[in-house]
Amino acid sequence: MTTVQDRIEEAAQVLAEVSDTPRADAEFLMAHLLNVPRAKLPLCFNDAFDTPEFQIFVERRLACEPVPYILGEWEFFSLPLKTRAPVLVPRPETEHLVEVVLHWAQNNTAPNILDLCTGSGCVALALAMNLRHACVTATDISDDALALANENINLHNLDQRVTIRKGDLFDAIGPAQQRFDVICANPPYVEDGEFPGLSPTIRLYEDPRALVAGGDGLDIVRRIVEVAPQYLAEDGLLALEMGERQYDAVAALMQAAGFRDVSAQDDLAGIRRIAYTTKGK
Ligand SMILES: C[S@@+](CC[C@H](N)C(=O)[O-])C[C@H]1O[C@@H](n2cnc3c(N)ncnc32)[C@H](O)[C@@H]1O
Known part of the structure; x- marks a missing residue:
């Protein structure tokens, strides 16, 4: 037997x-x-x-197909989510982005949140689940990602508080009339030259647009940081996930955009994984 x-x-x-x-x-x-x-x-x-x-x-x-695609589901921040190629599989290190926002939100329990580059919707949904009075706008440029995010929103009955918009970063929102208390993102941040060396589990199945962002990997981060001050409320939080060795460059970009104090949150491997800052008066 x-x-x-x-x-x-x-x-x-x-x-x-x-x-x-x-x-x-x-x-x-x-x-x-x-x-x-x-x-x-x-x-x-x-x-x-x-x-x-x-x-x-x-x-x-x-x-080499990733396990979460084979299963069609994966857990993120204790939340079961649907997964399918080519939408990025939610990673454990991205849970630190959620933690940074939740920590900030101790002083604001009903924030208006913008989650750029939402993919499966994992960050937007984890925030909406843990902040019962938050409103979250989740954006992406990919139809595949937004279709999956929509399914995940419905799976958790969060369609009243999580809204999807399609577009290139802030274009999805339109002119900066609306201000957000939080702007967060896990954007693509892999350097173009690193893509061929990625594991086949990633390279063959996940959307390259979800991964790579120019020669230094910071094309999308740079654009987010430059425009974020226009969309961020006073005292609002900007929190971005980044790659290993990118913290100094991301902190410099934030400072050049007028943000004063920039901090880092390490992941479990001790890598500076999230850069965050608030908009001062
Ligand atoms: C690294 S994935 C992150 C997905 C999800 N937030 C997560 O943590 O699993 C980056 C996402 O950014 C989206 N993206 C890439 N370029 C974009 C752009 N210019 N505007 C909006 N979204 C973009 C991709 O489609 C992809 O879903």
Whole structure:
């Protein structure tokens, strides 16, 4: 008899060819098929297992497809979200962007928030879920991203408080008549030259427009920082995710745009991941 555990171990061995986390990948795929949380999977280890779909999942992963695309769902900030190619898979480091905004919002429990470059809508939805009186505008340039964000908004019944707009950064909002208490974004920030060296799991499946942003990776950040003061309320927060080694450049851009004190939030690997600042009087 082949058991659940046997299948996980076999799969983990072959997946080591393409993945840095083969055992975790195999467990996520199996837990999804058995419809149990991954933490409870050991309770099923000795059960007989003969489901051909598992092999199909493993083959998709062997072709480098990201686990969240195979599953069609992924968790971000404890929120289950739909996922599908080519919309960027929400990353754990982006949860720090949400934390920075939630920390700031202790003094403003009903902020008007703009989430630029929303992708799946993960940041917008995590903020709306945790700030019960917030209004969030979520924008993106990609139809695929906005269609998925819309599905995720409906999944969590947040259509009254999260609004989607399509457009190139602030063009999605129109002239700066409306001011936001928070402008946040996880924009594309990979350098053009780094793209060919990215893992195939990223490079072959995720939209390059969600990843790369010019020679220094800062084309989109630069445009956001330059225009943000026009759309930000007094004392409002600007918080942006960035890549490893980009903090000094992003902080300099913020200062050049008139923001005074710029701070960094590290991710769990100790990398300065979020740059944030407030608009002074
Ligand atoms: C790094 S992804 C982040 C997605 C999501 N916020 C997340 O954290 O998973 C960047 C997103 O920016 C969008 N994007 C790229 N260029 C843009 C532009 N000029 N205006 C608006 N959105 C843009 C992409 O379509 C993509 O969804």
